[in-house]
Amino acid sequence: MLFAFLKMFPQGGNKREKIEAIRVAFITQKLNLTVDESQKFWPVYNEYQDKLRAARQEFRKQSAVFTNDKEAQDYLDAELLLKQREFNLYKEYYEKIKKTLPVKKVAELRQAEEDFKKELLKQLQGKSND
16 A cells, blocks of 8 residues: 555654655556646646645634634635645646646546545544554
């Protein structure tokens, strides 16, 4: 299984890098990407993920502790803005990714992402039970 790949990394290494390497291998395998497709797809997909990550980090700067209604409303507004930004990025990069992959693989990408998240959670839960 791909997640056995985690054991190949030295202990204490950057977990984000490990997970990213596994994600690339997982999605590449699930979508059966050719070398040419991979070379075109991954730079666009990684740019999309970087922008999503930046939007989410910006949102996390919001305090989740509210001393009044204005602070609570500001938080809710920021959350709505985040969701709108995520949606806009999805639409923008959906179009860009369609230029790098056949539409069938673009449609399968969303399921591959979900499958990866489920498998990663399962593996992490299994490790915490050890």
